[in-house]
Amino acid sequence: MKFDSIFIFMSSLLGIFVGMVASLFLVILNIFINFIWVTVPGNLEWSYYPLIVGLIGGLLVGLFQKYLGDYPKTMHQTLQEFKDTGSVRYKKRVGKNILAAWIVLAFGASLGPEAALSSILGGLISWVGDKMKLTLKRREEFLNLGIGTMMATIFHAPLLGMGEALEKDAVTKQSAKKNWPKILLYGWTTLLGILGFTSINRLFPKEALFGLRFAKVNWQPEVLWLIVPALIIGVIFGILFLKLEEISEKIAKKITNKLIAAVLAGALIGVAGMISPYLLFSGEHQLLSFSGSAAKESVLFLVLLALGKSLLTNICFAFGWRGGKIFPAIFASVAIGFAIITIFNYTPGLIIGIVVAASVTIILNQPIVTGALLLFLFPLQFFPAIAVACYLSGKIRSKLAEIKMIV
Known part of the structure; x- marks a missing residue:
């Protein structure tokens, strides 16, 4: 699969944009989490405070679901919508996805941000596709590039985007050799996404990274x-x-x-x-x-x-x-x-x-x-x-x- 220089340039901008959006989303989310779980309880020794927060969160999530719809959309729903319609709706939806995701994640749900971010980015990428009048094939590549880059940045896994491309080749039984331009483009876009993610993170206090702590490796x-x-x-x-x-x-x-x-x-x-x-x-x-x-x-x-x-x-x-x-x-x-x-x-x-x-x-x-x-x-x-x-x-x-x- 070949990509022209304009698409490569736009993909590069997409990578930086996705990284910055993901970082800003998480930064604001962490502010909400800190406010709800640290600032508000303060010095109050309420052992049942988590229960109060959970019930308030449940009420907000339930009201949102009942009156505004099933938000945030999941990654599966986003990809399925694109498969069925060739686009991801964004009018009057991106804001709902963002707000619903912040409520869910800030009030303690044992869930990650990747599903909400994929739906948010899917809408934004579709908006860009409409403005640029991209073909359906290019829209699909754009969406896959955006989600792959987002996953790589939030999981601190630089090769995850390329892994997504290789996984698709394995499922469709295509040769990776034939699709090496696509795989390299995934890697390049991911690199720029991490750059965009890091540039925003440096403006705010650093959070603990996604990682594990092990003693020195001792083979036994x-x-x-x-x-x-x-x-x-x-x-x-x-x-x-x-x-x-x-x-x-x-x-x-x-x-x-x-x-x-x-x-x-x-x-x-x-x-x-x-x-x-x-x-x-x-x-x-x-x-x-x-x-x-x-x-x-x-x-x-x-x-x-x-x-x-x-x-x-x-x-x-x-x-x-x-x-x-x-x-x-x-x-x-x-x-x-x-x-x-x-x-x-x-x-x-x-x-x-x-x-x-x-x-x-x-x-x-x-x-x-x-x-x-x-x-x-x-x-x-x-x-x-x-x-x-x-x-x-x-x-x-x-x-x-x-x-x-x-x-």
């Missing part, structure tokens, strides 16, 4: 006995996450009143916040501190945290609190990995990496994207094993889909 031969069990446990946890998703959706369908559903989810968020702050939010900014203390926690606590995070994430989404599931899925998978190394503490980073790779591959059904996502989350020494775990888990998922054990 005993770890060889744990590699296969770690892969199996990761696969099982990924399946369990998807089963909780199915159960949550079935329960949600029985609650026809959107306001009641949203308030119930808000109450659950509040109760979860009273149990552990790690159950709230996407887990992006909590992962670094969690990895520094998780090894000191009991196996039971870590397993319950992983299950609680997975359940809360899926209930939030099913009950009208729309958002992304990738950040929470990674956090929950990391907790399961730490549960294993609490018992068998041999080369911890490798075992956790394999568990997370297997679990997230099962959940996303995208082994290449998962590998690109985890490349810089774990020490580079572990990446060959993580890549193999992603590949094997992808094959396992395909087999499970064939026998109808998984969708």
